[in-house]
Amino acid sequence: MSSSEMVLRFAAEFATFLVAVAGAAIVVLRPRLLGVERGSRLALLLGFLGLAVAAFLHGSFLYEARDLPVLVVRSAGIVLLGVGTLGWGEERVTRRVVWVALVLFAVAEVAVAAGMSAAVVDAARALGALGLGAVLFSSARRSIPARVAVSTAASLLLVVLAVSVALSVVISDNVEKEALRLVDNRARAEANEVQTSVIPTATTNATLVAATLQGSRLRLLEGLDADPRPSPVLADDIESFLAANLLRPENPVVYATAGQVLVLFRDIDRAGAETLVGSTAVEEAVAGQTRTGSVQVVGDRGLVVGAAAVTAPAPEGRRAVGVLVSTTALDDAYLNGRAVNDESVSLAVVDRNRVLSDYGPLPDSGVVAVGRAALESADGSASSVSGGYFLAAGVVRGSDNAAVLAVVAATPTTVVDDTRSSLFRTLFLVGLLTALVAFVAASFVGERIGGGLRRLTVAAEGVQAGDFTTRVAVSSQDELGVLGSTLNSMAGSIETLTTELRQKGDVEERLRTRLEAVVAGMGEAVVAVDHEGKVTTFNGAAEGLFGVTAARAEGRPVAQVVRVTGDDGTDLTPRLSQPEEGRWAGAAVVRRDDGVAVPVALSAGGLTRPDGGVGGGVWVLRDMRREREAERTKADLLANISHELRTPLVPIKGYAMMLGRGRLSREDSRAGLAAIEDAADQLERVIGRLLEVAGGTAAGRTAAGGQVPGEA
Template sequence: MSTTSALLAFAAEFVLFLAAVAGVGVVVRAQLLTRERQGQTLLALGFTSLGLASFLHGSLLEPDAASAFVVVPRLAGLALVLAGSLRASDIAPRRQLWLGLGLLALAEAITISSPFTQPGSLADAARALGALGLGAALFTLSQRSISARVAASATGTILLVVLAVSVALSAVVVANVEDEAMRRIGATAQAEAAAMERAAADAVVSAKLAALVFSSSRQNEDIARLLTLAEDPDSARGAIAANELGSQLGTIAENLVFQGDILAYVNADGVVVRGVGVDRPSLRVDISSARVVRETLADQQGDRGAPAVLAGEALAAAASPVTVTARGQSIFVGVIFAAERFDASYLIQRKDADPNLSLALVGRDGLLARAGPPPPRATLVAAANEVLDGAEPTNRAVDELFVSAHPVSAAGEPVFAVVVSAPTTLVAQTRQSLFRTLFLVALGAALVALVLAAVVGERIGAGLRRLTTTAEEIRAGRLDARAQLDHGDELGALGDAFDSMAVALGSMTGELREAAVDEARLRSRLEAVVAGMGEALMAVDANGIVTDFNAAAEELFDLPAAEVCGGSVSVLSLWGGQGDDLTARVAQPRLEPWSTTGMVQRGDGAKVPVAVSCGAVRGPAGEIVGAVVVLRDLRPEREIERMKTEFLANISHEWKTPLTPIKAYAAMLSSRTFPEERTREFASEILLGAGQLERVITRLVNFATVAAGRLELRTEAVPVDDLLQAAQERWRDRIGDRHTLVRDATVSSCDVQGDRRYLDQMIDELIDNAVKYSPAGGEVVLSAGPGASTGNGSSPSVELSVSDGGVGILPERLDTIFGEFSQGDGSATRQFGGLGLGLALVRHISEAHGGALVCRSQPGVGSTFTLVLPAARRGVVARNGRSRVTR
């Protein structure tokens, strides 16, 4: 159901319910409708049944208009009202009443026929007109009584206001929800298209690396093979060369740092000789005619990458020329083609675990790939064709779906389109919840207004009836008859009028007093809010005099409010980014709000970067009477930015350090043949670098898991002796010649209650720290012993310590070394590497075990890091043991 249809249904049920309630009220007043008892009963039951059905459907307790819970009470109500009107022959506006009943019956007929037709908004329109017909009949009846007329007029006015406000509010909210949903879908399509265009750059890297392997080869057989494929590809030698080339391409594909899905070699004649992932003949033909291949073959230089559609597949394609040095000159022999497939697997990974999201790739010849709940193919193709023809993104709502298409372009021309779609379920649910709430609120407000209007009208009518009776008595000769009205009005005596005025004045005084109390309470709340703001706030009048200065502003400027308020804003030191005095702009408020960044000079001389926002304050007549300025301290944001930059620099360094030898040794192994011993040496270095890289990544992953609170421990009783012995074995081949790993276990037969995986990791981190920060070498001592109780003192603990004789830690740094990304030396030229996560990771894991991490250090002497962990429930036997691991 569209928003317009839903709004119409809301309005129809709301009006019909109020008409039914009003009908019950009119029936109660026998002189207004009919004096026939049975007719009154039928009418009351009928209006009650109509009101019940409208309440159930309007409040969406039963959202289906064709449900038996709605249709049966409504039809029964129509029949009862019709029967009551027939029995009450003295009903004056009977035609209006029957017209309304006929329209309501028509609406129900349309609703019941919904299994065979689509009623749309026709039934709701008929229902709304029928409700208005009932209301018109009841309004005509209300003209018989002044009290009923007042109640009807007031209720009608309030009904229109409430209905207009409810409909307008619901329309705005639903429109905002739809716009936000469409914007999110459009942003997803744009991001996916941008990611696919960027993937072409990654493909260029892969193609270039593979081309460099061939171009940099100095082996005669490699050069001869490439020359044969270029000069005589159809000979027997060419066939042998092609097979050898295919094997070499497979090896290259396995060892590339950035692997793609397709890697092929195209000779100088544009023929795909061999490749990985190019088994289909149609794909080979399309690779030969691909734009990046044709252009590279044409100019024989430069690397090219672009999205492409080849053999019905969407690809991020790239080509790089291959040249060899032979006969004293550089000879172009072919092109390396590399590509990444954008298939269903790729789209499933990009869906980001959203079960309702659908991703599809559509080319000019039709659907290429898709993932997620499949929308109609015609919808996908229509959206994609519009994008491919106009090269502009498109967003639309089609068949209960939000659809957004974005072009993926090469050289400014769309190649294929990314189409993202999601169901409008969220909007429908939001709309349903909103309409239910609005219906109940509006209904309550209208009913209260109806009751109040009826009460007010009854009071007026009672006074008029009393005056009429008294006048008739006086006319009949009873001159002593008095109205004796307790409440004065315009028909009372002067004394009653005076008393009425006094009552009115008392009522007005009470209201004014309540208004004053409310104003004081509101002002107190506003002052409390301003005083409690985390951001600095100050207000100035039209002359630039400071009128408000909250606590955050006092702290920011290091000036008391008593000293600032009442003085000119120019006494404050506030500059813009270009050195301009911002207080001059604040002192002259403008209608348009403005914001900028600047610098505050505190009372102590310190300078603080701030974000400044200024807006005008208007008076009752709309004139500018001052300005409000909000200043946000940017130091935390700057510090976060600095930490982010430092972390990126650290992680870049930590990744490049092992990656550089890996690439170097891999390149040498792939381009030349070495003796077996030398090959093993190179492979060992590659494995060593890969291990370093894996440890860095593992540390990052573990830290993220621990910091997010998702650490799952599988605790068990772990012997301390096994922990220390395993640590010695792990570090036997990793420790340098200058270091000696010593185990000194005072208590070696005790058990620690913990997760063995994380216990080993904590010990490894502490040993790595000890080795790193003792560059001069020496002993790294592992020790264990009984510790103090953990928690409330009732649980025994075990202390595992790692000591070194390294550089030590300054006393003022002991409170910060356990923080995230904390470095002993944070400078860019620091002596020791690392991410600054090791000690923070150990601290988190130890606390998750119910323990702690303690450090004792002396600069120039060394450091001792102690893990205090809960002991397992078993006996502890003390003994001394010492073993040594050296290299």
């Protein structure tokens, strides 16, 4: 039953209940208003009580309309009212209106027996209650107490219906949204489990097996690459890997040459094996001589694919001679293992056109549709309600980031239906008790209670409209005063909480704006990730360093955005994708998509959550290209200085040695001294140029805001 149908059922039965109670009260307290003969009073009283009891049983969701107690009591009430109206002394028109109302009630019961729509049944009951209410209100005009009682009942009906409908709509929507949120979170978690756990595990298994084969069977694999053929030795090795749990039994395993020629395939037919070997993940593994992980639809199965290249020495370095493909089937058994701890959730793996595997009860339609919607959406998720189930889907992406499969989670809407039924049962009971108390009290206090109810109505509508400053000006000590105080307290509490939340939001907004300004103004690149390794902060310096915009980077896994290696070529991106406690730093190299390698000084640290766990990480990267260029310039300058200084020193030292030994003639001595003087002049010019260069460098540093080394 939908929320609107429940609201209509509640409204129709609550209105019937109030009208029936008002009719019974008039028959008991003011029968002369209806001109009822003494013999007809009992029939009318029992008839009104029958309608009231049936309305309570059905409206409070204790029984359904087809249940025998409700059918018997309501039918008896309709018959007794019909009999009682035969002695009704009201005008003929009024009596006909009562008969029309009773006919509507009877039509509703016939519609119930015929299995017609609940909306039609409740609409007929609501119209019947409206007709009876109009007759009672018209009859009560001749008595102030009765008029006050009927008016109070009508006012209370409006108040309770307004508050109840508002609460039911809000709470029902919240319950439904919460249920959708929970099932959406489950679908995302299952998709994330495949993406971050199953795929890496398959890739690791393939890598271990490929590395083992490369170490022990390299000659055999090189021969198979040159002459592809079945190999019993390789088949035996695969069986040993299965026995050692490096590969999963009953999951397809494939080995192919670097030219993608099948050599071995297990637990899969040749067509499926060729599909795997021709997949993007395998091509990337062979081309890059590395390992890759992805998902692939093969036939009617969804497979997690881990591919690892086997390489051999070559004159140019290494070359790929084969590729090992390990898979994990996303089949019914896998979903059974994932859902074993929560049997209320059903799971399915779908592509755009069909269900590949499932576990648990699912609706006949809607599963593939919600999966297709998730695969075609920008954020990789979708949700819907179909066939009595809440459905949500999360996307699993391949190695090329394309959406390949969707994991669909489903949970029955019965949980929400039960919550709605409990809510309306509580609302009906609260409304029932409140109506009875107010109705009895209205017979004695009249206008005072009427005025209080009007003020309560205005206050309730104000709170419903969002005006939490509304207060009820009721100071009596009776139930209305308590209700007014409770409403005032509730509105005050909501107003206080709203003000506090707004103030906290303003403080957080100012703090966030200040931090964003500081991070954006930093000269170093700052990259922050959450505990899942997704980018949360990417400042302007990071955009310039990595050549990636913040809009493209934020919200994506960091491994899909940047690539950072150590000076020794070690890939640091996995370490950055999984924040750890403590700080670490070192030299690194940023590998940009345009092929540019930028040396950086890298500092990284983990962010600790209040519970002590790692909640994310922050990297700070400083571009070292200027420092490296300065070092190279310094080295070149020192080399030139050494050469320029040694050139004039050679004749100075040579002639000085010859003059010191006295072996030169007077004329040669004079020539030697002249050479020494020329060399000294040359040396002086070199030193002068060095001073000019040093002076120009110092002036440049001073103009840039720096300080010349050695100056104070």
